[in-house]
Amino acid sequence: MTTTNTGTTASTPTDVPVGVQPGQGPASGQKTSAITNHALEAKAIAKSYVIGGQSRPVLDGIDFHVDPGECVFLAGPSGSGKTTLLSILGLLLTSDSGQLLLKGRRVDRLTEVERTLVRRERIGFVFQRFQLINGLTAEDNVSIPLTMDGMPLREARDRAGALLCRMGLEDHRKALPTSMSPGQCQRVALARAVINEPELILADEPTAALDGKSGQAVMELLHQLTKEFASSTVVVTHDPRIYQYADRICEMENGKFK
Amino acid sequence: MRWNLAYRTLFHDRGKLIAGLVGVIFSVVLVNIQGGLFFGLVNKASMLVDRSNADIWIGHRGMHNVDFAHPIPERYRYTVAGVEGVAEVQPLKLQFVNMALPGGKYQQVLLVGVAESTNLGRAYSIVDGPQDAINRNDAIILDRCDDDKLDSPQVGELREVNGRRVRVAGKSNGILNFLVTPYVFANYDDAIEIGGSNPDETSYLLVRLAPNADCQRVCRDIRTLLPELDVMTSDQYASLSINHWITRTGLGLSFGAATLLGLLVGLVMVGQTLYAMVLDRVGEYATLRAIGLGERELLSILAFQSALVASIGIAIGMVITIILKTLLSSPKATIEIPLMLYVGCGVLIFAICLFAAGLPYLRVRRIDPHTALQS
Ligand SMILES: Nc1ncnc2c1ncn2[C@@H]1O[C@H](COP(=O)(O)OP(=O)(O)O)[C@@H](O)[C@H]1O
Ligand SMILES: [Mg+2]
Numbered sequence: 001m002t003t004t005n006t007g008t009t010a011s012t013p014t015d016v017p018v019g020v021q022p023g024q025g026p027a028s029g030q031k032t033s034a035i036t037n038h039a040l041e042a043k044a045i046a047k048s049y050v051i052g053g054q055s056r057p058v059l060d061g062i063d064f065h066v067d068p069g070e071c072v073f074l075a076g077p078s079g080s081g082k083t084t085l086l087s088i089l090g091l092l093l094t095s096d097s098g099q100l101l102l103k104g105r106r107v108d109r110l111t112e113v114e115r116t117l118v119r120r121e122r123i124g125f126v127f128q129r130f131q132l133i134n135g136l137t138a139e140d141n142v143s144i145p146l147t148m149d150g151m152p153l154r155e156a157r158d159r160a161g162a163l164l165c166r167m168g169l170e171d172h173r174k175a176l177p178t179s180m181s182p183g184q185c186q187r188v189a190l191a192r193a194v195i196n197e198p199e200l201i202l203a204d205e206p207t208a209a210l211d212g213k214s215g216q217a218v219m220e221l222l223h224q225l226t227k228e229f230a231s232s233t234v235v236v237t238h239d240p241r242i243y244q245y246a247d248r249i250c251e252m253e254n255g256k257f258k
Numbered sequence: 259m260r261w262n263l264a265y266r267t268l269f270h271d272r273g274k275l276i277a278g279l280v281g282v283i284f285s286v287v288l289v290n291i292q293g294g295l296f297f298g299l300v301n302k303a304s305m306l307v308d309r310s311n312a313d314i315w316i317g318h319r320g321m322h323n324v325d326f327a328h329p330i331p332e333r334y335r336y337t338v339a340g341v342e343g344v345a346e347v348q349p350l351k352l353q354f355v356n357m358a359l360p361g362g363k364y365q366q367v368l369l370v371g372v373a374e375s376t377n378l379g380r381a382y383s384i385v386d387g388p389q390d391a392i393n394r395n396d397a398i399i400l401d402r403c404d405d406d407k408l409d410s411p412q413v414g415e416l417r418e419v420n421g422r423r424v425r426v427a428g429k430s431n432g433i434l435n436f437l438v439t440p441y442v443f444a445n446y447d448d449a450i451e452i453g454g455s456n457p458d459e460t461s462y463l464l465v466r467l468a469p470n471a472d473c474q475r476v477c478r479d480i481r482t483l484l485p486e487l488d489v490m491t492s493d494q495y496a497s498l499s500i501n502h503w504i505t506r507t508g509l510g511l512s513f514g515a516a517t518l519l520g521l522l523v524g525l526v527m528v529g530q531t532l533y534a535m536v537l538d539r540v541g542e543y544a545t546l547r548a549i550g551l552g553e554r555e556l557l558s559i560l561a562f563q564s565a566l567v568a569s570i571g572i573a574i575g576m577v578i579t580i581i582l583k584t585l586l587s588s589p590k591a592t593i594e595i596p597l598m599l600y601v602g603c604g605v606l607i608f609a610i611c612l613f614a615a616g617l618p619y620l621r622v623r624r625i626d627p628h629t630a631l632q633s
Binding site for chain 2: 086092093112120121124134136140144145193204
């Protein structure tokens with residue numbers, strides 16, 4: 001795959017995070033670029049890791065996009081660079097080169113503080129191992145994104161509790177993560193990812209630590225909620241049982257799409 | 259929410275929390291008790307001065323410690339009495355003598371001769387026997403704290419001091435010096451006789467000022483009249499006596515080093531626990547960073563946690579200190595904790611706890627939010 005679009009770099013406006021009010025629709029207050037109407041677009045992303053003094057390319061000029069409301073799966077063998085790509089899309093990692101556009105605005109040149117704000121306000125994460133805070137109840141875990149945006153804890157808990165009820169966890173609102181099953185934990189983690197109604201949801205092997213049934217349940221919920229909030233979703237997985245939920249599947253191999 | 263998060267995670271891990279608290283409590287108690295013992299001990303070096311009821315002490319040139327006196331002419335008291343602002347002058351005689359113990363052994367004591375019909379130099383207060391015990395014939399006053407050394411003398415018992423028979427007429431409680439030599443109070447004339455010393459010489463002249471007299475000016479006037487003597491206010495002589503022991507014995511250094519070491523051990527404990535607490539949660543912090551918690555916000559959580567550990571630990575430590583002090587402090591081993599020590603120790607430990615939170619901060623700063631995805 002060769003690098004393209006480098007000519008547009010100068011003309012693309014750089015995005016600075018705009019405070020998205022909690023509760024507002026994901027697209028509110030955002031200007032939609034004339035250049036593209038992709039929710040997320042990555043152009044010529046390259047990344048290499050230095051391993052043992054040698055630079056090894058992990059991503060080799062990836063072009064990728066997600067449309068609003070679309071659910072894209074990233075599949076491929078282990079070590080093909082799926083997690084690395086997802087980290088770059090989620091502003092957790094910076095690419096060595098290439099461009100990243102969120103709603104048509106550049107986000108790959110932001111400072112760490114700005115990137116943190118974009119993650120907080122516009123992206124929801126679901127992790128393979130749930131990554132809940134062990135000292136907090138399910139309700140408080142789900143409240144974190146709301147309260148980070150300044151919502152009072154009481155109000156945030158009410159909203160979190162309501163969402164957990166929708167996910168069939170009304171009896172576990174006050175439960176600690178250690179007292180819940182993996183499937184329940186992942187549903188709590190999912191609630192935490194979507195509570196802010198982010199425009200982009202990134203999930204890294206969300207069903208890998210779950211049995212088939214809970215995996216299906218989690219994917220069913222993810223599907224429902226993203227359709228409801230019109231969020232775009234990128235799911236990394238190599239679990240064929242859940243391919244039915246994908247609008248599109250991109251297969252990766254050795255840092256490239258097949 | 260941040261505070262909710264901070265204290266929930268803190269209290270979630272009870273074991274670590276208790277370890278951290280124990281470190282803080284240990285530091286607080288150790289520093290306060292150690293410091294209190296130190297102040298209690300060194301204050302003994304000036305007890306005779308502190309309780310002498312005198313405003314000014316006059317002694318030999320170069321006097322530096324109340325227990326080690328050199329003779330000065332007793333007749334100077336008339337010169338001092340003539341100085342304006344002086345209400346009363348009395349001599350005080352200090353002399354090391356031997357007391358025979360019932361078993362045939364001897365104990366060196368410091369005989370203090372106090373003038374009759376005055377309270378100048380009367381540093382003791384009677385707890386056993388008549389209040390005017392010292393005015394009886396051949397009477398001595400001993401301290402309860404020296405019972406062990408003097409073979410438990412009873413009031414009314416006869417003893418032999420420097421070969422003379424004297425009677426234990428009364429006992430005080432808690433008048434001790436820095437040495438191991440017990441104080442024995444006697445009537446001034448008896449003391450001269452028992453000691454067999456020259457009645458023309460005395461050890462100190464103690465001055466009580468007239469009301470409204472200017473202490474510094476009186477001191478200056480006496481110095482002009484008696485340039486071969488040293489003239490000091492009681493406070494000056496008290497601190498000089500204390501400093502003598504602190505510097506001569508290296509006590510300040512060794513006590514200070516021990517206290518510092520205790521403080522260090524406690525704080526290493528605190529630092530280590532706080533650090534371990536953060537290390538345990540690095541994964542959670544990475545997650546929080548990934549979902550949008552700022553670096554500064556994370557730092558404020560850590561600072562809040564260590565401030566909480568510090569405050570709770572200091573409060574409990576102070577309570578334990580006060581209990582220990584009440585239980586353990588005795589005239590022999592006095593624990594004197596000045597307010598300054600409480601406050602200073604609290605502030606210092608609080609500051610160092612915050613500093614200890616900075617240690618894990620270095621670790622947290624390096625948390626790559628990317629690691630959240632890579633577990
Ligand atoms: N932090 C890192 N340092 C060095 N190499 C890494 C790092 N993260 C990932 N890699 C390497 O990059 C490659 C792709 O990793 P990853 O994106 O996790 O693949 P996948 O998620 O598809 O299994 C792997 O070969 C992995 O060893
Ligand atoms: Mg992976």
